[in-house]
Amino acid sequence: MLSTEERSAKERLIVALDVATSDEATRIVEELRSEVGAFKIGLQLFTAAGADFVRGLTSAGHRVFLDLKFHDIPNTVAKASVEAARLGVWMINVHALGGSEMMRRAFGNVADVCEAEGLLRPKMIAVTLLTSSDDSTLPEIGIAGSAESLVVRLADLANSSGLDGVVASAKEAQQIKRSLKETFMIVTPGIRPVGATNNDQKRVITPGGAVAMGSTHLVVGRPILEAADRVAAARSIVSEISLAMVS
Numbered sequence: 001m002l003s004t005e006e007r008s009a010k011e012r013l014i015v016a017l018d019v020a021t022s023d024e025a026t027r028i029v030e031e032l033r034s035e036v037g038a039f040k041i042g043l044q045l046f047t048a049a050g051a052d053f054v055r056g057l058t059s060a061g062h063r064v065f066l067d068l069k070f071h072d073i074p075n076t077v078a079k080a081s082v083e084a085a086r087l088g089v090w091m092i093n094v095h096a097l098g099g100s101e102m103m104r105r106a107f108g109n110v111a112d113v114c115e116a117e118g119l120l121r122p123k124m125i126a127v128t129l130l131t132s133s134d135d136s137t138l139p140e141i142g143i144a145g146s147a148e149s150l151v152v153r154l155a156d157l158a159n160s161s162g163l164d165g166v167v168a169s170a171k172e173a174q175q176i177k178r179s180l181k182e183t184f185m186i187v188t189p190g191i192r193p194v195g196a197t198n199n200d201q202k203r204v205i206t207p208g209g210a211v212a213m214g215s216t217h218l219v220v221g222r223p224i225l226e227a228a229d230r231v232a233a234a235r236s237i238v239s240e241i242s243l244a245m246v247s
Contacts, residue, residue: 009242011037012211013234014065014187016221018042022049028225029062035234038063038090040219051087058088065187065219069127071095074102078109081124085110089122091187093167096126096154103161123185125165126158128172131190148172152179159184165216170205173214188215193223193237207237211244 013036017025025045032039041054041064057064066089070077077094084092094106107124114121128151135147143150151172156179158166165185168176173186188210210218220237227233 009238009245010035012217012241013238014038014040014217014219015224015234016040016042016067016189016219017045018221018225019045020048022053025049025053028230029057031230032224032234033062035231035238037217038065040065040067040221042067043069051083054087054089058090063090065089065091065093066122067093069093069095070106071098072102074098074105077102078105081106081110082113085114085119085122086117088119091123091125093125093127094163096128096158096166100157100161103158103163107162123164125167125185125187126154126161126163127167128154128158129168131169131188148175152176155180155184170210170213170215173210177214185217186215187217187219189219189221191218191220191223191237193233193240206240208240208244211241 015028015032015036017028017039019025019028029039039057039062046054046068054064054066066084066087070080071094077098081092081094094103096103103126110124111121113119129147133147138145138147138150148171151168152175155166155168155176159180165187166176167187167189169190170188173188176186191205191207191210193206207218218241224230224233
């Protein structure tokens with residue numbers, strides 16, 4: 001029987017199903033279903049397997065974070081977000097750079113449809129700055145200032161637009177936590193256990209370090225997917241999360 005702390009730590013771990021086929025994703029889900037809190041489906045798997053695969057996972061009781069980073073005109077994002085909610089996913093994201101009107105419209109439409117259709121409203125969070133980007137990336141896209149200042153500003157915008165949280169590096173989590181409500185979610189990718197390679201991520205941190213700095217949920221892909229023993233890799237990360245929660 002898991003303790004309350006162990007259960008909470010497990011629920012904070014989201015495994016990224018960054019694989020090419022539904023068969024491979026299904027094998028990973030079956031392997032890790034008792035070890036983690038949710039599974040993330042991103043652009044690669046969604047493009048390969050489609051909405052029916054997502055619906056199959058949610059119908060089987062799995063928590064799914066649909067990571068498609070909607071970024072378009074407000075009406076288009078709102079309608080896409082509603083369709084994502086109808087898939088039964090636990091969480092969806094939009095891109096904060098789409099602006100407050102886009103985020104408010106998406107949140108409002110989803111809330112209205114879920115109430116009208118008796119659906120559980122998914123958590124709605126906003127991407128701030130990809131963890132593959134850093135201070136050197138911003139001038140290329142015409143943004144002045146530091147990555148940290150941009151992330152915090154976009155987190156404030158997402159919060160004021162009604163969203164439940166953001167995707168952000170743990171390196172910005174402390175400042176976000178200081179200025180926003182305790183229940184505001186900070187979902188952090190770019191998690192790398194000690195000894196793992198960074199791959200194409202730049203703003204990375206260990207699982208324990210991320211939780212200590214204020215991240216509420218951690219997205220982990222390759223360090224688990226490419227491990228010789230995926231269950232052991234997931235359990236090691238959950239253990240590190242649990243220790244950070246009580247320290």
